Amino acid sequence: MPEYTFLDLVNAKRLGHAHTGDEIDFIVKSVMNGSVDDCVVTAWLMAACCNGMTVEETTALTAGMAHSGTVLDFKNETRPVVDKHSTGGVGDKTTLVLVPLLAACGAMVPKLSGRALEHTGGTLDKLEAIPDFTSELSMDRFVAQVREIGAAIASPTADLAPADAKLYSLRNRTGTVDSVHIGTGSVMCKKIAGGASFILLDVKCGNGAFMQTKKRAREIATMMIAVGRALERKTKAVITNMDQPLGNAVGNALEVAEAIEVLSGGGPADLKELCLVLGALTLISTNLARGEHDARQKLGEALKSGAALTKFRQMVVAQGGDPRVIDNPSLLPQAAYRSIIRLPNPRGQWWVKTIDAKEIGLIAKQLAAQSGSEHASAGVVLHAKVGKRLREGDKLATIYGACAEDCESKAARLLQAFHFSEWTVRKPRLVLDVVE
Amino acid sequence: MPEYTFLDLVNAKRLGHAHTGDEIDFIVKSVMNGSVDDCVVTAWLMAACCNGMTVEETTALTAGMAHSGTVLDFKNETRPVVDKHSTGGVGDKTTLVLVPLLAACGAMVPKLSGRALEHTGGTLDKLEAIPDFTSELSMDRFVAQVREIGAAIASPTADLAPADAKLYSLRNRTGTVDSVHIGTGSVMCKKIAGGASFILLDVKCGNGAFMQTKKRAREIATMMIAVGRALERKTKAVITNMDQPLGNAVGNALEVAEAIEVLSGGGPADLKELCLVLGALTLISTNLARGEHDARQKLGEALKSGAALTKFRQMVVAQGGDPRVIDNPSLLPQAAYRSIIRLPNPRGQWWVKTIDAKEIGLIAKQLAAQSGSEHASAGVVLHAKVGKRLREGDKLATIYGACAEDCESKAARLLQAFHFSEWTVRKPRLVLDVVE
Numbered sequence: 001m002p003e004y005t006f007l008d009l010v011n012a013k014r015l016g017h018a019h020t021g022d023e024i025d026f027i028v029k030s031v032m033n034g035s036v037d038d039c040v041v042t043a044w045l046m047a048a049c050c051n052g053m054t055v056e057e058t059t060a061l062t063a064g065m066a067h068s069g070t071v072l073d074f075k076n077e078t079r080p081v082v083d084k085h086s087t088g089g090v091g092d093k094t095t096l097v098l099v100p101l102l103a104a105c106g107a108m109v110p111k112l113s114g115r116a117l118e119h120t121g122g123t124l125d126k127l128e129a130i131p132d133f134t135s136e137l138s139m140d141r142f143v144a145q146v147r148e149i150g151a152a153i154a155s156p157t158a159d160l161a162p163a164d165a166k167l168y169s170l171r172n173r174t175g176t177v178d179s180v181h182i183g184t185g186s187v188m189c190k191k192i193a194g195g196a197s198f199i200l201l202d203v204k205c206g207n208g209a210f211m212q213t214k215k216r217a218r219e220i221a222t223m224m225i226a227v228g229r230a231l232e233r234k235t236k237a238v239i240t241n242m243d244q245p246l247g248n249a250v251g252n253a254l255e256v257a258e259a260i261e262v263l264s265g266g267g268p269a270d271l272k273e274l275c276l277v278l279g280a281l282t283l284i285s286t287n288l289a290r291g292e293h294d295a296r297q298k299l300g301e302a303l304k305s306g307a308a309l310t311k312f313r314q315m316v317v318a319q320g321g322d323p324r325v326i327d328n329p330s331l332l333p334q335a336a337y338r339s340i341i342r343l344p345n346p347r348g349q350w351w352v353k354t355i356d357a358k359e360i361g362l363i364a365k366q367l368a369a370q371s372g373s374e375h376a377s378a379g380v381v382l383h384a385k386v387g388k389r390l391r392e393g394d395k396l397a398t399i400y401g402a403c404a405e406d407c408e409s410k411a412a413r414l415l416q417a418f419h420f421s422e423w424t425v426r427k428p429r430l431v432l433d434v435v436e
Numbered sequence: 437m438p439e440y441t442f443l444d445l446v447n448a449k450r451l452g453h454a455h456t457g458d459e460i461d462f463i464v465k466s467v468m469n470g471s472v473d474d475c476v477v478t479a480w481l482m483a484a485c486c487n488g489m490t491v492e493e494t495t496a497l498t499a500g501m502a503h504s505g506t507v508l509d510f511k512n513e514t515r516p517v518v519d520k521h522s523t524g525g526v527g528d529k530t531t532l533v534l535v536p537l538l539a540a541c542g543a544m545v546p547k548l549s550g551r552a553l554e555h556t557g558g559t560l561d562k563l564e565a566i567p568d569f570t571s572e573l574s575m576d577r578f579v580a581q582v583r584e585i586g587a588a589i590a591s592p593t594a595d596l597a598p599a600d601a602k603l604y605s606l607r608n609r610t611g612t613v614d615s616v617h618i619g620t621g622s623v624m625c626k627k628i629a630g631g632a633s634f635i636l637l638d639v640k641c642g643n644g645a646f647m648q649t650k651k652r653a654r655e656i657a658t659m660m661i662a663v664g665r666a667l668e669r670k671t672k673a674v675i676t677n678m679d680q681p682l683g684n685a686v687g688n689a690l691e692v693a694e695a696i697e698v699l700s701g702g703g704p705a706d707l708k709e710l711c712l713v714l715g716a717l718t719l720i721s722t723n724l725a726r727g728e729h730d731a732r733q734k735l736g737e738a739l740k741s742g743a744a745l746t747k748f749r750q751m752v753v754a755q756g757g758d759p760r761v762i763d764n765p766s767l768l769p770q771a772a773y774r775s776i777i778r779l780p781n782p783r784g785q786w787w788v789k790t791i792d793a794k795e796i797g798l799i800a801k802q803l804a805a806q807s808g809s810e811h812a813s814a815g816v817v818l819h820a821k822v823g824k825r826l827r828e829g830d831k832l833a834t835i836y837g838a839c840a841e842d843c844e845s846k847a848a849r850l851l852q853a854f855h856f857s858e859w860t861v862r863k864p865r866l867v868l869d870v871v872e
Contacts, residue, residue, distance in 0.1 A: 007610075007611045010610070010611035011611045011614070014482065014485055014486060014611060014612070014614070037609070037610075038475050039474050039475045039478040039606065039609070039610050040478075040609065040610050040611065042475040042476075042478045042479050042482070042610075043478050043479075043481070043482045043610040043611050043612055044611075045479070046450065046478070046479045046482035046483050046486070047482050047485075047486060049450055049483075050450060050482070050483060050486030050487055051486055170475065173473070173475070173476065174443075174446070174473075174475050174476050174478070174479040175443045175446035175447045175450060175476065175479050175480075176450070176479055178447070178450070
């Protein structure tokens, strides 16, 4: 029995003191065994939000939560075990591309993903647009699939980092989500429990991300890397621009179709480039490639040869989905109505100056939720991104909805999410920083 | 309906933003009508502890809590209505002296007091050592008694500042008590609801107080004064030394006996002096005296003439207590056993250097709680205070307990609460600062 109570630790954190590793373990154990009132745990959470935690405390919290349940083990594998995490953005379907692409290049990618949160989509929601695809795998089946084909994307089961699940639910209802330290613990504990030996973090930054500023994105990237290294996992982070949606498609089925395009060697330039940047960094870091040139060549070959698409197909089949959508995306859910938005500005030429990513995300979400049920087919496809030159009447975007009213009611809002300039606008930088 | 939710306000306070008066009102109302989960309220409390509040926020919180229930009204009175508050210390029985003393000098003193907290005693617990004395008055009876004899000391009823009671209970179990701002609100809302026009604050500072440093004491005194003035109550504060117990007696019945001594013109010098300082400040501030000299003369006369003791007697009678204890303190509960502690140091002369007030308070509390029930008779009486010169075998203190073992078991601890010097030690300053 420790000489302190949970309340002593609340008081210490209120005063800004750092906990020892044993004290953090005591906190995680108390949360797990339910010996402490939720209000007292909330008091600690808020004190930690306000006064922060050291790298050592965050590391102990991460390890404690990771070991509060099952920890997956790929230790007898010679292939590197890779996990990739995005902090969330609008139109971010890189996971759908990268998991099969990296598997095709020799990595094992056991990817435990999440659901849609606020204005951002969820990888599992997107994949479930594929008829009969299931994200709910037992951890045994998940591990077996990864060993067999190198790739799986599923929902974490209840016995994976359960302390984090308990704390997250409390954080979510008490306004204590926004903490670099507890947030780092929450992300990293699932990577540790998921068995990764290399962790790649895509920290999104900008209007459509949860981190609005580069400073804040850098702060969380640095903390995650420090914790990953302290727990002996090779960890790297890329800070990427989320001021406009990534790629063109926003919406579950639309994004699956776009991911398939990229896996087939096509797709929007920005999405493809980000997949190559993240992929190359992974291949180099795990010694699957000798350098940038070699890595890009291997990735390009996997796309060109169809190897990446084959991995995707194997994964879809293994998880019960209909693989015919891969060759015929029209078998994905199709929206009943669509409406094209065009540039209304008269005379001369215009450039797209900004596209409000968060607003596009919210519009897509509302389209999907309308008419009383979830429509995987709904969403928005952009035909013009920032920096594109346009003339009157050129297409800006297409709205996909369950009925004509849904589409029409969003048209004005969608148009207002675009801002134009009479002068040339340069394409924005996609990769803002690499943090190692 | 406001445009924000309680959770929005939690997030704002987490980020260190200040609330508007309307937002604070919304918080108080939400606490009162139970529309918000205790965990969410706790999150707000901790954010306010960590990030603080402005004077305007603290004032709004004080007013909101004061008006969450009954507000006493002495408006048609010509006598000034005085409230005195001590932040709590060991051996602090000034309220027992000051309430009748100020009433004898022409003030009305409706005093709503509290119970023992941690190592400090409670005014109500002390008074209830008088046989049959009751602290539980209806607010109508309380007001009537104050109008009639000028003095009453009672427990606040449940309809007095109920929002504070709700918040305090939550703060107490979640480690969110220690906040200058919410603490100020908690004290001042009861003064406002109690109907005072002049508020005198005795902010204790030192080892036996809740504020350990003068800086912290000054901080809370300044905030209380700012809030009092913003709510149009004349407010003054005195910061006083609580590094050793006040007076000689620590323990409920022992302290009543000592208060009666002071009201009879005798008593320990430090206790008497503090009563005169606080009393003079009150009489001057309420225009009951023209200056320090006049005030001291009036207070001295009230003690010498027996007028103050008469007020005390009237108050005891009005609240059902046995007034015979006033002339014959041996009618107060008497401890079955007592044990005298003497200076063990051999040869030469010694000076008392420090007396650990908190430890004395804890010893007295444990003596009272021993043998399975509360013993109002138990406690400690000091025979030597800081600065006193002693020789081997001189008396330091007497322990009063329910049985011989209780007394003996505390003897060594009590002795260790004293520290001695071979060199002269000056008497410590009692009044450290007056904040106006």
